[in-house]
Each structure stands twice: as C-alpha cells, then as structure tokens.
Amino acid sequence: MSERAAVLRVKGLSAGYGPMRVLHDLDLVVHAGERLGIVGLNGHGKSTLFYAIAGLTGWQRGSILLNGVEVGRTRSQGPGRYTHEVVRQGLALIPQGDEIFHGLTVEEHLDSGAFTPRAWKERAQRKARVLEIFPPLHKLMRTPVGRLSGGERRMVSIGRGLMAEAALFLVDEPSLGLAPKIGKGVMDALMGVDLGQSAMVIAEQNVSLLEGRVDRIIGMHVGKLKGEAGASMSLHTIREL
Amino acid sequence: MDLGFIITNAIVLSCIYGTLAIGISITWSSVGLINLSYGFIFAFAGYGAWYTAQFLSENGAIVLAAGILSGAFAGIVVCALAFIPIHDKPNFNVRGLIATLAISLIGTQGLMWWFGPRSKNLPDIFGSWSVMLGDMALTADKIGNVVTSIAFVAAVVLWMRSSRRGLEIRAMMMNPHAASIVGIGVRSTGFYVMAITGGMAGLAAVLLSQTYYISPFGGLTPMIKGVSIALCGGLGSVQGAVIAAMILGLNEAITSVTLGGQYVLITQFILIIGILLVRPRGIAGILDRAREA
Numbered sequence: 010m011s012e013r014a015a016v017l018r019v020k021g022l023s024a025g026y027g028p029m030r031v032l033h034d035l036d037l038v039v040h041a042g043e044r045l046g047i048v049g050l051n052g053h054g055k056s057t058l059f060y061a062i063a064g065l066t067g068w069q070r071g072s073i074l075l076n077g078v079e080v081g082r083t084r085s086q087g088p089g090r091y092t093h094e095v096v097r098q099g100l101a102l103i104p105q106g107d108e109i110f111h112g113l114t115v116e117e118h119l120d121s122g123a124f125t126p127r128a129w130k131e132r133a134q135r136k137a138r139v140l141e142i143f144p145p146l147h148k149l150m151r152t153p154v155g156r157l158s159g160g161e162r163r164m165v166s167i168g169r170g171l172m173a174e175a176a177l178f179l180v181d182e183p184s185l186g187l188a189p190k191i192g193k194g195v196m197d198a199l200m201g202v203d204l205g206q207s208a209m210v211i212a213e214q215n216v217s218l219l220e221g222r223v224d225r226i227i228g229m230h231v232g233k234l235k236g237e238a239g240a241s242m243s244l245h246t247i248r249e250l
Numbered sequence: 251m252d253l254g255f256i257i258t259n260a261i262v263l264s265c266i267y268g269t270l271a272i273g274i275s276i277t278w279s280s281v282g283l284i285n286l287s288y289g290f291i292f293a294f295a296g297y298g299a300w301y302t303a304q305f306l307s308e309n310g311a312i313v314l315a316a317g318i319l320s321g322a323f324a325g326i327v328v329c330a331l332a333f334i335p336i337h338d339k340p341n342f343n344v345r346g347l348i349a350t351l352a353i354s355l356i357g358t359q360g361l362m363w364w365f366g367p368r369s370k371n372l373p374d375i376f377g378s379w380s381v382m383l384g385d386m387a388l389t390a391d392k393i394g395n396v397v398t399s400i401a402f403v404a405a406v407v408l409w410m411r412s413s414r415r416g417l418e419i420r421a422m423m424m425n426p427h428a429a430s431i432v433g434i435g436v437r438s439t440g441f442y443v444m445a446i447t448g449g450m451a452g453l454a455a456v457l458l459s460q461t462y463y464i465s466p467f468g469g470l471t472p473m474i475k476g477v478s479i480a481l482c483g484g485l486g487s488v489q490g491a492v493i494a495a496m497i498l499g500l501n502e503a504i505t506s507v508t509l510g511g512q513y514v515l516i517t518q519f520i521l522i523i524g525i526l527l528v529r530p531r532g533i534a535g536i537l538d539r540a541r542e543a
Contacts, residue, residue: 063431087338089430096433108428110421121421124433129414169432 013040016177016208022071024061031057033232039208046219047212049229055212056105059179063102064091076176097125099176107166111155115146118154118165122172139168142198160191178209184218254386256503262392264499265399270454270476271491272403273447279486280422281440287328287350288451290357292469295321295452296459300370310375314456321452322445328353329444334437361466369463391460402453407488415442423486482522484534493533
C-alpha cells in the first residue's frame with residue numbers, strides 16, 4: 010500500500026464549530042485506488058472530518074494535502090468560502106442527508122455535479138455512466154428531485170458526486186435513513202464504482218455493510234481515529250477498535 | 251374609456267415593477283442579500299441612460315442598452331462593496347441589509363450632489379405612434395414597455411434554464427450549502443447575480459422614465475413596490491413574482507376606479523398581509539409541488 014501515491018494526507022487536523030472542538034489533531038492517509046471505511050457512532054466527528062476536508066466547518070487548522078496540493082488552512086470563520094477551490098482540486102463530497110436542490114430535475118442535478126470545466130464537457134458520457142450504476146434514474150431524468158422518494162434521492166445525491174472529475178470521493182453515511190435492502194443496494198453500487206487512480210472514503214455506522222468489501226476500516230471515537238484493521242478481520246475484532 | 255385606460259396603465263406598471271421584483275427575488279434567494287440599494291441602482295441607471303441620450307445618441311435601443319449596462323455596473327459595484335467583504339461573516343443578512351441601505355443613502359445623495367435635484371427627462375425610446383384598440387389608444391411607450399420587459403425577463407429566465415451559469419444561480423437559490431459542495435463559487439456567482447439583477451433594475455428605470463421623470467430619489471417607490479411584489483410572490487420564485495405583479499397591478503387598477511387613487515397603498519398592503527397570513531411563503535408556496543430538504 011505504501012508505494013502507492015497518497016491521494017489524501019491529513020496531518021494534525023483540528024476542527025469544530027464555534028467554541029466546540031470536534032476533531033482533535035487527527036492524521037489520516039488515503040492512497041490511490043483505495044476504498045476506506047470509517048466507522049463510529051453518531052456525533053464522533055465522521056461528518057465533521059469530511060466537512061473539514063471540504064472547508065465547511067466553522068473553524069479549522071492543520072494540513073490537508075489533496076493530490077499533493079495543500080487545501081487545508083487555518084481559519085476561524087467563513088465556512089464554505091474556499092470549498093469550490095477544494096472541489097476544483099478533485100474532491101467529491103457526497104454529504105449526509107443528501108443536500109439536494111429540490112427544484113432541479115434529476116438531469117440538471119447530475120449536471121450540477123460536473124462543475125469543473127473538463128467534467129462539464131464530458132457530462133453526457135458521465136451521465137451515461139451514472140445511469141449504468143443507477144438504472145432506476147433513467148425514467149426520472151425530467152422529474153424534480155423534490156418529488157422523489159428517499160432511496161431515489163440518495164441515488165441522485167451519490168450520482169451527483171460520481172459526476173465529478175474527482176481524485177477523492179467522500180461518502181457520508183450512504184445507508185442512513187434507507188430501508189435495509191435499499192441501503193444495501195446503494196452500498197453495492199458504491200462498491201461497483203471503478204476507482205482507477207482515485208480513492209473513496211465511506212463513513213458508516215453499520216460495520217456489517219462495509220466488512221470484507223473495503224480495503225481498510227478505521228474506527229472513529231470522540232474526534233480521533235482509533236486503530237485500523239484490514240476489512241477481512243472478524244466483526245468482533247473491529248468492534249473492539 | 252376610464253377603465254380601459256386604468257387597466258392598461260396597471261398592466262404597464264406591473265410589468266415594470268415585476269421586472270424589478272424578480273431581480274430582488276433572485277438576489278435574496280441566491281446570495282442571501284436583502285438589497286436595499288435597488289433604489290440607488292435604479293436612479294443610477296436612469297442617469298446613465300440620460301447621459302447617453304445627452305452626449306451620445308438619442309436612439310431608443312442605445313439609450314435602453316445604456317440603462318441596462320449602467321444598472322449592471324451599479325449592481326457589480328454594490329456586490330463588491332456590500333457582498334464580497336461580509337458574505338461569510340456572522341449575521342450577514344443584517345449586515346448586508348445595513349450596508350446596502352448605506353450605499354443607497356450615500357449613492358442617492360451623491361447623485362443629488364452631482365446632477366442636482368431637478369428631474370431629468372429621457373427621450374421617447376419607442377417613438378410616438380399609437381394603435382387604436384376599440385376606442386382606446388395604446389401608445390407606443392405602453393406597448394414598448396410591456397413587450398420589452400416581458401422579452402427581457404423571458405430572456406433572463408431562458409438563460410437561467412439553459413446555461414451553466416444559470417444552473418449555478420438556480421442551484422444557489424435552492425440550497426447554497428449544497429451549491430458550495432458541488433464546487434460553485436459563492437463570490438463569482440454573486441457578481442453574476444448582481445450584474446443581471448442590476449441590469450433588470452436598469453431596464454425598469456429606463457422603461458419607467460417613459461412615464462415619470464428621473465430624479466435622485468425616484469428609485470425609492472419602485473423599490474418598495476418591487477420588494478412588496480417579491481414578498482407577496484414568495485422570495486426566490488420567478489413565477490410567483492409574475493403572478494403577484496399581476497394581482498397587485500389589478501388591485502391598483504380596481505382600487506383607483508372604485509375607491510380612489512389615494513387608497514391604493516392601503517388596499518395593496520391589506521392584500522399582501524392577507525396573502526402572507528394564508529401562505530407565509532407567498533404565492534410560490536401554492537405553486538411549489540416539490541418537497542424541500
């Protein structure tokens with residue numbers, strides 16, 4: 010693993026909102042072609058880690074190298090001000106709770122995921138690829154996203170992330186709020202994505218959905234990454250992380 | 251004759267105010283700025299058109315274009331002064347409101363100092379022909395006002411529906427947080443939005459100057475009407491603003507016929523309060539079939 014290039018290299022990252030500190034001096038390395046699972050309970054900082062990488066937390070400090078380019082910065086305000094620059098460096102964040110544009114159609118929604126100039130030119134091919142992964146979206150292309158069901162919205166949200174020309178996909182709780190069967194289908198789709206030189210980090214509470222299917226699983230506990238295990242380890246071991 | 255005259259007047263005015271209202275509505279919902287400097291942008295654009303008519307050409311199209319361009323320019327200036335420095339600071343809504351109000355006060359005083367308090371008159375940009383409809387004369391400026399404002403708004407809406415920048419603005423209007431996640435830059439979008447809505451205010455200024463004069467404080471009433479139409483239609487909804495403009499225009503016409511012109515503002519605000527009591531999100535709440543969040 011170590012001879013592969015690092016897509017993401019986080020060092021000494023702390024972040025939070027106002028007086029609250031959620032992440033504590035966190036280090037993380039993600040390599041090209043890797044699928045990484047982060048497991049942990051609610052409120053232990055999984056989403057905050059993703060938001061900090063995207064520059065969306067209230068404040069943050071520490072180094073974040075995305076494909077060798079420093080995108081982390083010490084700042085005390087302005088959440089989201091530099092997010093578009095991070096996205097341009099190759100980040101695709103698929104947020105928890107979908108964060109959809111309720112009035113746009115599915116097609117426009119997918120287009121909005123391809124906002125970097127090159128992805129925009131190739132958006133027809135990219136859309137075809139997303140539709141291969143999520144065939145049910147085919148007949149919904151002209152429907153406003155606000156009228157879709159929860160599972161369909163999740164497909165749209167993940168599809169929007171996959172439209173991007175990204176080196177790093179951050180997927181936040183893809184199975185949250187979905188019926189187990191649909192959640193499993195969404196996870197299957199994520200596992201089926203051909204990563205190439207990019208990498209994918211999936212945050213999830215349900216370890217059994219990740220087990221045996223990702224390259225590594227890291228536990229997260231009160232804002233710190235705790236231990237690490239190959240995904241083939243037994244469920245019992247992982248729970249002890 | 252009276253009724254027809256009043257109704258055509260109401261249609262003309264609601265087209266003009268509707269243009270302004272759509273601009274206010276788009277600005278508020280996309281960049282989150284309650285822009286109280288539209289009155290200044292409006293007056294500035296009027297003077298820009300007047301300068302052009304004085305020193306460059308009295309050609310209608312050129313004067314109209316000058317108004318739109320100077321409105322867009324004023325919009326960009328307001329964006330640079332009142333949006334860029336403070337948009338990511340806490341309490342941006344209130345700060346933005348105060349900043350734009352300050353720009354409006356300083357700007358209109360500046361116009362007053364430069365041009366003096368005397369009103370200016372723009373040339374007839376649509377010529378001076380007229381069409382008879384029954385026993386009612388439709389003058390060139392009325393037809394021109396309605397056609398131009400509808401065409402301009404339609405062009406803006408079409409552009410927003412078909413282009414990449416338009417998609418950017420619409421995404422910002424629906425979910426600014428998600429917009430930044432997909433890589434839409436808030437600042438550059440802010441400039442686009444303010445330039446376009448400034449251009450709309452500029453168009454409204456030139457069109458209204460066919461009925462009224464241009465004066466430093468002439469933008470205040472149109473802005474109040476624009477804001478009330480935008481509120482009534484539901485901030486962020488173009489269709490809502492169009493319908494609200496028609497309702498308020500009709501109300502103006504009916505009130506001035508039945509009760510008298512001095513009661514227009516009273517019935518207008520009763521109507522707006524009534525609509526907002528039943529539909530707090532304005533008319534757009536009825537039109538919207540998509541679930542939010």
